[in-house]
Amino acid sequence: xxxxxxxxxxxxxxxxxxxxxxxxxxxxxxxxxxxxxxxxxxxxxxxxxxxxxxxxxxxxxxxxxxxxxxxxxxxxxxxxxxxxxxxxxxxxxxxxxxxxxxxxxxxxxxxxxxxxxxxxxxxxxxxxxxxxxxxxxxxxxxxxxxxxxxxxxxxxxxxxxxxxxxxxxxxxxxxxxxxxxxxxxxxxxxxxxxxxxxxxxxxxxxxxxxxxxxxxxxxxxxxxxxxxx
Numbered sequence: 001x002x003x004x005x006x007x008x009x010x011x012x013x014x015x016x017x018x019x020x021x022x023x024x025x026x027x028x029x030x031x032x033x034x035x036x037x038x039x040x041x042x043x044x045x046x047x048x049x050x051x052x053x054x055x056x057x058x059x060x061x062x063x064x065x066x067x068x069x070x071x072x073x074x075x076x077x078x079x080x081x082x083x084x085x086x087x088x089x090x091x092x093x094x095x096x097x098x099x100x101x102x103x104x105x106x107x108x109x110x111x112x113x114x115x116x117x118x119x120x121x122x123x124x125x126x127x128x129x130x131x132x133x134x135x136x137x138x139x140x141x142x143x144x145x146x147x148x149x150x151x152x153x154x155x156x157x158x159x160x161x162x163x164x165x166x167x168x169x170x171x172x173x174x175x176x177x178x179x180x181x182x183x184x185x186x187x188x189x190x191x192x193x194x195x196x197x198x199x200x201x202x203x204x205x206x207x208x209x210x211x212x213x214x215x216x217x218x219x220x221x222x223x224x225x226x227x228x229x
Contacts, residue, residue, distance in 0.1 A: 068143035069159050072136075076159075079136040080225050088126045088133065088222055092117060094215040102185075103217040104201030106175045112211045113176070120210035127206070130218070133225045134202040141165050141186055160224075163188040165199075172198065176209045188224070195220050 095115035098105040106112045121127050139145075141158040142165040158165075164187050171180035182199030197217060205211040 065143060072140040072143050072159055076136045076140045076225065079133050082129065083133070083222070083225055088130050089124070090218060091120070091124045091127070091130075091212045093212050094218065095212050097214050097216065102196040102198075103214050103220075104197045104205065106205075111175060112205055112209070115211050116176075117210050117212050120206075120212065130213075130221065131202055131207050133221050134206075137221060137224050138165075138186060138199075138202075141188070160188065162190060172200070174200075174204060176205070176211075179204075188220070190220070190224065 093115075095112075096110070097103075099107070099110055117123060124130075137160070140160050141163045143158050166185050166187065168183040168185065170183055172183040173179075174181050181204050184199040185196055186199065187194065187196045195216065201217075202213070206213055
């Protein structure tokens, strides 16, 4: 009888130890669950803050884009009005088309020096008007300065359907002096075709160095401004 009682007590002790072990594991699990719940709550709060910030930034971008689009359209319409009153005359000559099928790209085999017209401003009285028209088209494509549009995250979606600006890394060196010219590219799918030209083509080469434009680029700018958007 005594032996039976001792065995029974030993069994009960083992059962109590098992119960204590299970309780300890359960307590640890509860603590882990509580810790995970706290982490989830923290992440949920951070996600809500991030979503709110994104929403506010999106609203800011939309407001900024709307404001810049209004300015770009007004500038384009102003240039269009001047052309309606007095069309832009053609330059005294035109540059040969670039071998790469885009406007304003130069190479050793196709140097801009070949198309410099000395005294172009005097020979072409509408040079500045043409440059203003180019500027209006470019600003309408990327809602202002291309670099500003990129830094503000506007998506470079302008007010000219089918037109876009693609930014490239770095800057392109000028082929006429020691300065750097923007390396981005404008593209406009118009009249069933496509026309491309590099950032800085008009203002740097035509404006500063009197390189005459290609006939296609001149006609495109005049048509695009006259046709509006």
